[in-house]
Amino acid sequence: MNLGRRGSRGEIALTQLVVAPDGRRLAVEQRGEPDGHAVFLLHGTPGSRVGPSPRATVLYRLGIRLITFDRPGYGRSDRLEGRRVADVAADVVTIADALGVGRFAVVGRSGGAPHALACAALLPDRLTRAAALVALAPREAEGLDWFDGMTESNVVEYRLALAGPGAVAARLTRAAEQIRADPASKVAGLFREVPESDRRVVADHGIRRLLVRNFAEGLRESTDGWVDDVLAFSGPWGFDPAEIRVPTLLWHGENDVFSPVGHSRWLGGRIPAATLRIQRGMAHFGAFGVLPEVLLWLVRT
Template identity: 45%
Template structure:
């Protein structure tokens, strides 16, 4: 079920609900670009495990209005507005890749309704001490984040043709566009139903244009407006050792600084494989900590 939530500042957020309507509400922060559309196997698991799965399109993606100049921590207000609109007395949350920082912002700043957080393959802050932010990333990400440093105009000029390529890709073309980002395990899962889901998500998220993608990238390079070290509630952190989108060094940096963290570094995983293989594990952890 897809609905629209009005934020406190008058923007529209598109929200996607699936799973068990009586289960634990879990708000999902999608990757970059992507969108909040649910993945069918995640919906099946949610029904089986007692999860009310709530995805939403971040501002500028899909059916959600843009919020120019947003920072990572701004998502906390949007999540609170979603929780208010859906009358949630409690909820857990998880985020993957570019959604990871937004989930961690909720861990640090959300009100007492949020019970537990899972971070899957999250990037670390751009100003992370002792971390070479780009080391180990595939060439596509090196180029993209080089454009971030060059400014919004340069980034927009780069992302617009990239978005058209992504939206028009079939599964084989999508794998080729991501070639330097895909290790062996990620290449193996980027087929069939999962590849079709990624294409559907990108087409929905990028349908209105590249503003959401652009604003995500700019936000990652700015202060996130919260302190990782002040997270006071449990966090599950998952990362794959063969991740070329967000190298495992990011996960290790975060794990060393989040106070109450259950860090699980999986040698057999990359980046995309976490969504394909680890959701039962994530749901079990969230249920046990909520």
């Protein structure tokens, strides 16, 4: 089933509903060069398939076929209750097979980054390269002070995860209701938490418009995806980053307060032959600006 929409930049996009083996529907979009290098872009938390990404003209120029999808419980994708980070790999394979994609690269930003690492660890025969931008490390990461440098709102969410799904759902349901009533309020609220470099990024009218659309679509019907992401990050991921053997790029803004830079430093020491890039003077939303460069790295042969 295909559902058409017009993007905020005037681009026409088709949302395709792919059915997983267990009957769940996964909402998928493709943009860029249809015959180009296939790259999956995994969205943040909360987020959706319509999150910020390069313009279609940029993707054509780079020769990239960009594939995005709503993780279970977000947007138009059905929920997979109790999912682990590792479970994304099966959904990515389902989508790739449905689209006739053999080998591909994957990049995840923020909440999408651990999921990109799951694909890197669990799909070595399908993946060419992987990138994780402003990633979180596993909650049980040995030697890492997981909350050091993290903004208070995220600390509260992840600590609530230890109390169980009900506590997380109660907090995030209230937040989601406010976002559905006024999606711009989520973006405006970011200014109170982020460093100056991120404020400059979010102050851009185009970025703000994309973020508003992203949050509104991701939380259009429920908070399930957001709740399940927080629970998945806080529990066992279902794989060890040390298992990753495909070329992997880790990028992090040094001043990030949502996923502190220590997380990527830990991952860089855990993943064999990982390339770690820490950008001074940048923070969480600096990942938007470096994405075209990362995409070029992903399709390098």
